[in-house]
Amino acid sequence: MDDFYHSEDANNIVHLFYNADVMVYVEGEDDVPFWEVVFNSLAEYKVEVQEVGGSNELAKYIEELELGKLQGVIACDSDFEILKGNLRNPNIIRTYGYAIENSLICPSTILKVIRSVGKISAKNIPSQELGVWLSYFTRIMKNLVIYDVHNELNGLGISVVGDNCSKFLKSKKSHDVCEIKVNEFIANIGFSVSQNEIDTIINLIGEIPRDFSDFIRGHFLFSAVSKFISASIKQINSKVSISNDALFGSLLLAFENNFDEEHKHYNYYSDAIKNLSIAA
Incomplete structure (x- = not known):
């Protein structure tokens, strides 16, 4: 994973290996099925949701995304970030509440x-x-x-x-x-x-x-x-x-x-996915 991670070019074409339009990177294995449900329900394109092996690894992906070196989407828990006003990058989609639970x-x-x-x-x-x-x-x-x-x-x-x-x-x-x-x-x-x-x-x-x-x-x-x-x-x-x-x-x-539409958080996730910047 580390060797692959350090290859910027590889990261930006990895979605092709999965016949997907967009890669969605998440922290751990429990996050994968949750975000698959959300994206499969709301996105008009095919995604591949991939766990990166923990919060420290995900932080690397966030840094690369913020620097414009990584294409794709990061989906993660909100924790208390929304209270800190730290939700700036639309391609970092966070949970409605503290976590997926x-x-x-x-x-x-x-x-x-x-x-x-x-x-x-x-x-x-x-x-x-x-x-x-x-x-x-x-x-x-x-x-x-x-x-x-x-x-x-x-x-x-x-x-x-x-x-x-x-x-x-x-x-x-x-x-x-x-x-x-x-x-x-x-x-x-x-x-x-x-x-x-x-x-x-x-x-x-x-x-x-x-x-x-x-x-x-x-x-x-x-x-x-x-x-x-x-x-x-x-x-x-x-x-x-x-x-x-x-x-x-x-x-x-x-x-x-x-x-x-009846789920309390549905519109939040729908709007967040609509706001994603997806390369053609």
């Missing part, structure tokens, strides 16, 4: 996974329970997101949310976030956020516009949703279990089935 995960995909994996009849789908859980989860997460954004914008380097929700759950067997644990964590986090700074972050997110849930880190969101899905399936059909890999695959399939 924020687009993959929504009430309809969660319920489809529960129904298909749990082999659950339509009348037993926990729609109301999911609504209550999501409402409570996003409400409790708001303060964590504010502190996570403040930490990122000020370069404090403290782990706020992390990749796993377990330490914030009411118990090892629970799928509910514990408000007391969240408040205790914030009280001992090592930095404070003034009311004025909180208001600034709230206004910043509101002006984009985005919801606070869009800035929950992707792996953290996935870990929390996996807890809810597993608990829901076990309650109705205790014989069924699901691994994280299988859950991701099921969410991806549900997302592919749901990705149309």
Whole structure:
């Protein structure tokens, strides 16, 4: 990969090897199927989505693209870049929310996974329970997101949310976030956020516009949703279990089935792809 990467000419004709019109470079293997769904649904040309082996490698591609030495498209997680005003190059397309999980995960995909994996009849789908859980989860997460954004914008380097929700759950067997644990964590986090700074972050997110849930880190969101899905399936059909890999695959399939004009993020990705500069 390194030798091939350092060949500028090779990179700019690699799409021909795949009989594609455009190369789309992504960070890792989980990103490939997500961006394939997005581009295959919205682009009027054929793309080849290729993972480059991690964030450090992707940074090299971004640098080459910014310098005009690389043709193609880079598709990656937004992280907090939109809050920093760093979205300048239209050929770097970023996720609507923090990561691909924020687009993959929504009430309809969660319920489809529960129904298909749990082999659950339509009348037993926990729609109301999911609504209550999501409402409570996003409400409790708001303060964590504010502190996570403040930490990122000020370069404090403290782990706020992390990749796993377990330490914030009411118990090892629970799928509910514990408000007391969240408040205790914030009280001992090592930095404070003034009311004025909180208001600034709230206004910043509101002006984009985005919801606070869009800035929950992707792996953290996935870990929390996996807890809810597993608990829901076990309650109705205790014989069924699901691994994280299988859950991701099921969410991806549900997302592919749901990705149309009714999806909350559809227009964002549609506009982003329309704005790409694709060489003839």
